[in-house]
Amino acid sequence: MTLQAPPYVLGTMAFTGYYGPVEEKIVADTVAHFLDVGGRYIDTADLYADGANEKLVGRCIRGRRSEVTLCTKFGYTFGERADQRGLDARPERAQPACEASLRRLGVDHIDVYYLHRVDPKVPIEETYGAMARLVEQGKVGALGICEIGPITYRRAAAVHPVAVVQSEYSIWSRDPEAEMLDFLKSSGSCFFGYASLGRGFLSGQVRSPEDFAPDDQRRDMPRFQGENFQRNIELVDALQALARDMQIPAAQLALAWCRRHGAATPIVGATTPGHIDDAQQASALQVPQAVWDRIDAIFPLGAAAGDRYNASAMKRLETGR
Numbered sequence: 001m002t003l004q005a006p007p008y009v010l011g012t013m014a015f016t017g018y019y020g021p022v023e024e025k026i027v028a029d030t031v032a033h034f035l036d037v038g039g040r041y042i043d044t045a046d047l048y049a050d051g052a053n054e055k056l057v058g059r060c061i062r063g064r065r066s067e068v069t070l071c072t073k074f075g076y077t078f079g080e081r082a083d084q085r086g087l088d089a090r091p092e093r094a095q096p097a098c099e100a101s102l103r104r105l106g107v108d109h110i111d112v113y114y115l116h117r118v119d120p121k122v123p124i125e126e127t128y129g130a131m132a133r134l135v136e137q138g139k140v141g142a143l144g145i146c147e148i149g150p151i152t153y154r155r156a157a158a159v160h161p162v163a164v165v166q167s168e169y170s171i172w173s174r175d176p177e178a179e180m181l182d183f184l185k186s187s188g189s190c191f192f193g194y195a196s197l198g199r200g201f202l203s204g205q206v207r208s209p210e211d212f213a214p215d216d217q218r219r220d221m222p223r224f225q226g227e228n229f230q231r232n233i234e235l236v237d238a239l240q241a242l243a244r245d246m247q248i249p250a251a252q253l254a255l256a257w258c259r260r261h262g263a264a265t266p267i268v269g270a271t272t273p274g275h276i277d278d279a280q281q282a283s284a285l286q287v288p289q290a291v292w293d294r295i296d297a298i299f300p301l302g303a304a305a306g307d308r309y310n311a312s313a314m315k316r317l318e319t320g321r
Contacts (some may be wrong), residue, residue, distance in 0.1 A: 001141035003112070003163045005190045007283035008255065009041040009071070010034050011267040012057055012277075016049035019200060020213040022271050024056065031060040035067050035275040037280055043192070043267055044165075045073035045116055046101050054104035065107060072101050073146065075116035075127075087316065088300025089119035091130035098134050112164060113140040117147060117316045124155050132160035144192075149318040150183050162189050170258050171202060171295060172223075172235060173303035181263040184229055196258050196266035198223075198304075201232065203251040204240045222306035231305040238298045242291055248281075253291075255282035260292055 004214070012102040015027045028317050031042070044057045055068055074097035075089045113131060118124055119220060124145075134140040140161035145156060156162050161258060164182055169176050174193065184191045197203050199218055206212070207230055209219070223232055243250040255278065258266035268279045 001111070001135075001163065003006040003069075003190050005192075005265045006039070006041050006069075007259070007265070008039070008196075008279045009192055009265060009267040010039055010045050011091070012042060012044045012053055013048050014269045014271050015056055017215070018048070018169060024059075026272060027056060028274060030270055030273050031057075031277050033268070034059075035064055037276065038194070039276070040067065041057060041069045041071060041073045041112075043194075044105075045071070045114075045166055046097060047076040047078055047103075047116060047253055051100070051104050052080045055100055058104060058106040060124060062106065065144040069111045070093045070105065070107065070142075071111055071112040071114065071317075072105065073114040074098065074101065074115075075234050085119075087117055087118075087119045089115060089122050091126045091129040092126065093124070094130035096132060097184045100141055101308055102139065107140055110143065112161075113142075113146055114144040114164075115167060116154060117166065118119055118145065118318065122184045124152055125159050128156045128159045128176045133313055150179060152318060153187070153189075158186070162187075163193055164190040164265070166192045166194060167268070168195045170196050170198050171239065171299045172198050172232070172252055174299070177301065178266070181261075181267045185263045190265060191263060192267050193258055194267040194269075195308075196268060197251055197254055200269070202236060202239060202247070202254040204236050207233065221308065222310065223304055223308065225306065226307035233273045235299060235303060237293070242294060246287070246291065248285070249278060251275075251278045252282040252285060253287070255279055256285040256287055257292070257295060259283065286306065 002021060015022055044053050046054060077086055077088045085238060115127055131143050143160055144164035144166060146166045148165060153162055166177050201207060209224060212219050222228055240250045243253045255266050258264050270276050
């Protein structure tokens with residue numbers, strides 16, 4: 001299966017409470033609006049809310065499956081306790097994990113199946129080989145991997161084509177520019193960048209750590225804590241000033257930035273139909289080069305204060321801060 005990169009992908013992690021509660025009716029309206037305006041790619045994972053996110057996505061696309069390029073992931077275990085969660089990408093897990101996702105989603109095939117994180121205890125060739133068998137069985141259309149660099153890509157691609165790589169990518173998470181964007185462009189693979197609005201922070205709607213709900217996952221991330229938060233607010237203020245000069249929301253400018261060189265597709269964590277409208281407008285936005293130059297000056301690589309994840313989660317990445 002050859003993928004054609006869309007203007008943006010609808011990311012669904014926030015549907016199930018990671019950044020605060022969202023009513024299911026609003027989720028359903030958001031997905032419906034996304035499809036109504038021509039969106040296709042919807043991204044979920046078995047890890048999100050211990051499978052509940054896949055079930056929710058399945059309910060939202062019921063009756064419209066043919067309009068959707070459906071993407072999900074495996075590679076983590078999950079459970080109620082922290083000690084029940086962790087990486088486990090042994091090859092024997094791929095088939096049952098895929099079949100469980102199919103049941104939760106209520107579909108007979110998955111268009112793009114990702115390895116959520118590389119398991120350091122398992123050679124990538126073994127995991128990816130098991131995933132390739134799912135393609136042979138017709139359960140999966142194409143394969144992808146999250147948060148990898150060129151070395152792992154080459155090892156996996158020797159087993160089966162890597163259709164897409166997914167990593168965090170935004171104005172304040174620019175690590176993929178160091179080597180992966182050009183590498184993937186030359187390899188013919190897509191790149192989808194998640195957290196394209198810095199987990200909502202770049203929209204300017206969050207002004208204090210107290211704006212986060214008590215169970216908001218961002219409370220555990222260094223960029224949203226203490227002095228890091230205050231330093232990063234200064235970056236957001238500068239982005240908002242540029243957006244005001246253009247008379248557009250900061251979110252639209254941040255999303256347009258992700259697509260500016262044609263090598264990356266932003267994953268938009270929309271939770272309202274209005275967020276879909278922002279993504280639609282951003283995909284057609286014409287931005288003067290002088291604005292891009294100004295953003296590059298404000299947000300050079302490493303400009304954000306603090307790591308993307310806590311220390312244990314950072315160890316699972318191949319793509320830096």
